[in-house]
Structure formats: C-alpha cells, structure tokens
Amino acid sequence: MAVEAYAKLGIAVTDAFIACWRAKYDYDLLRPVTYIQRVKDADWLPLLNTPPFPEYPSGHSVQSAAAAEVLTDLFGPTRAFTDHTHETRSLPARSFTSFRQAASEAALSRLYGGIHFRAAIEDGLTLGRCIGVHVLALRWYRGL
Numbered sequence: 001m002a003v004e005a006y007a008k009l010g011i012a013v014t015d016a017f018i019a020c021w022r023a024k025y026d027y028d029l030l031r032p033v034t035y036i037q038r039v040k041d042a043d044w045l046p047l048l049n050t051p052p053f054p055e056y057p058s059g060h061s062v063q064s065a066a067a068a069e070v071l072t073d074l075f076g077p078t079r080a081f082t083d084h085t086h087e088t089r090s091l092p093a094r095s096f097t098s099f100r101q102a103a104s105e106a107a108l109s110r111l112y113g114g115i116h117f118r119a120a121i122e123d124g125l126t127l128g129r130c131i132g133v134h135v136l137a138l139r140w141y142r143g144l
Contacts, residue, residue, distance in 0.1 A: 001074075004140065008070045012135040016066035016128055020059050023127070029056040032114055046114025058116045061124025062131070064103035069132020071099040103128070 032055070036044045072079070082095045083102070096102040107125050110116040 004142075005070075005074050008074070008135055008140075009067060011138075012066040012070045012132050013063060015131050015135065016062045017059075019127060019131060020057055020062040020124070021053075023057050024054040024059075027056045028054045029117075029120070031055045032117060048110075048113030048115050050115050055116055056120040057124035057127055058107060058110050058120040059124070060110050061103075061107035061116075061121045062128040064106040065100075065125045065128025066131040066135070067128075068099040068103035069129050070135060073132075073136050075099070 031050050033044065033046050033050050077100070078098055080095065080097050081099075081102075082093050084093045087093055094102075094105075096105070103125065107121045111118055111121055
C-alpha cells in the first residue's frame with residue numbers, strides 16, 4: 001500500500017506542477033499586488049510575500065487538489081486527520097475532516113494572503129482534481 005500511495009501521489013504532484021507552470025506562462029496574469037498598487041493604493045502590500053512568477057492558476061490549489069484526489073481514493077472521503085506541521089513555529093495544529101477540506105483551505109489561504117485572485121484558486125482546484133482523476137485512471141501493475 002505504501003509503494004502505491006507514494007507512486008500515485010508522486011505522479012499526481014509532478015503532473016500538477018507541470019500543468020500549473022505551463023498554464024502560468026500561457027496566461028501570464030499579473031498578481032493582485034501589481035493591480036492594487038497601480039489602480040487603488042500604491043503603498044498596499046499583501047500579507048504573504050508575492051512569488052516572482054505569474055498569478056494564474058494558483059500552484060497551491062493545483063497541488064493540493066491533485067494530492068487530495070489521490071489520498072481520498074486511497075484512504076476514503078471522510079479520513080479525518082490533524083496536521084502538526086507548523087507547531088514548531090508556534091502555530092496551532094489544524095484538524096480536517098477530509099483531504100479535500102484541507103486542499104480547499106490551503107487554496108483559499110492564497111486569497112487571504114493577497115497573492116491570488118479567486119479565479120486562480122477555483123480554477124486551480126478544478127485543474128488539480130482533474131489531474132488526480134487522470135492519475136487514478138492509469139492502469140496500475142500490482143506485482144506478482
């Protein structure tokens with residue numbers, strides 16, 4: 001089971017990066033900070049550091065949704081878990097009722113952080129889910 005999980009997750013995440021970065025440079029959309037500073041407030045800054053590459057689609061959204069599809073298929077749609085990743089940075093553990101819930105929260109954090117528009121997040125989630133579904137549709141050889 002572990003080998004299968006790593007293989008599917010690795011393929012999904014790799015394909016998600018490729019598809020996302022291809023789309024970023026096909027669309028080449030500006031970030032919220034650029035628009036807001038040009039049109040509304042020259043001194044405005046987002047809560048998160050703005051990455052130096054195009055805005056659309058959201059990489060976190062694509063990655064998270066692709067991973068969530070694979071993990072949901074492997075472990076079930078209501079697999080609850082708690083993420084302790086950032087406790088060493090004095091942030092509380094986060095509990096989720098599913099992998100999809102965690103993916104949605106990770107995606108939405110980019111809107112609240114001020115580095116993505118909503119369309120980049122929603123379309124990124126859709127692209128990631130599509131990639132996950134395609135990875136799961138591959139024929140898997142399960143050994144002897």
